Amino acid sequence: MTTTTEKSTVPGALSARPLIELGTSFWAAKTLLTAVEIGLFTELGAGEATEARLRERLDLHPRSSKDFLDALVALGVLERDGDRYRNTAETAYFLDENEETYLGGWMRQASKHLFRAWGGLTESLRSGKPYIGWDTQDYFERLYEDMDERRSFIAAMDAWTTHIGAELAAGLDWSKYRTFVDVGGARGNMSASLVKAQPHLSGTVFDRPELAELFEEHMGRKGTGDRVGFVVGDFFTEPLPSADVLVFGHILHDWDDEQRAELVRRAHEAVNPGGVVVIYDRMIDDERRVNAVGLLGCLNLLVVTPGGSEYTVADCRRYAADAGFASTSTIPLFDGLETAVVARKAR
DSSP, rough: OOOOOOOOOSSSOOOSSHHHHTTTHHHHHHHHHHHHHTTTTHHTTTTOHHHHHHHHTTTTTTTTTTHHHHHHHTTTTTTETEEEEEEEEHHHHHTTTTTTTTTHHHHHHHHIIIHHHGGGGHHHHHSSOOTTTTTSSSSHHHHHHHOOOOOHHHHHHHHHHHHHHHHHHHHOOGGGGGEEETTOOOSSSHHHHHHHSSSTTTEEEEGGGGGGHHHHHHHHHHTTTTTEEEEOOOOTTTTOEEEEEEEEEEEEGGSOOOHHHHHHHHHHHEEEEEEEEEEEEEOBTTTTOOHHHHHHHHHHHHHSSSOOOOOOOHHHHHHHHHHSSEEEOOOEEGTTTTTEEEEOOOO
């Protein structure tokens, strides 16, 4: 019997490693999300610690506690000297719950809700509907079912608006304007950032009645209750309050194309002549091939909303032009993860 060795048909320049790493990238994501969930980075905010100390403080089993911590070192989100672990500059700034710049609230929501919803992606791609268990009720209705869940979700959204608010306050010339409305502005975190950075401004949050109590609490903590008001309303069925500037942050992507266009038309009616409407979302590049975060955001919205999707900058400019705005410009936000389209209304 003669045996032969077949030559590989895979060219030597090809590597399976990128595909394998991408296919298991959820391992890394869940490791980071779990570290946030158990408060690891907040614990290390008090100072570096050994594995034994962290195991005790975070109630970890010894079987894999060292593997867990060293995996985070390998992922670049922890540092280790000898047997002592500490936060990186980034995790100290963004993932320590005692810092105002904390982004962990959003990551906790991702771990609790989105990680589970993504398990239904195949079904959603075939049905066009959210993950099973979410499609009988609107996403936000589920999140607002009780006060604790509401607080958790709004705190997660504040993680973004704390950073974006500061950038928007600096990136737009506010000297021409005196009033603004944050449409769907929740408990007013963005509005508080704007009036603190631009003392001549006064603002209004336009949102659901369930947010009124949280708004009052948050404005009290921020010390901005005298400069930001709250108006209850539904932005699809009731007129939007008039102002020099209307802000739509992470609003349009929750709805389908026709609904997005309708909201921009309503904004054109409400904004004062010579004013602007600022729309920011995780927008996709116009060629739909570069911004993977934005395109994956489309799939995220598929599994949790009835009709939402990210959209391109060109789409947003089209909404503005069709609504009657005179011109548009863009502002990159949050290290390029977000884009703001500024639509100007003629005088």
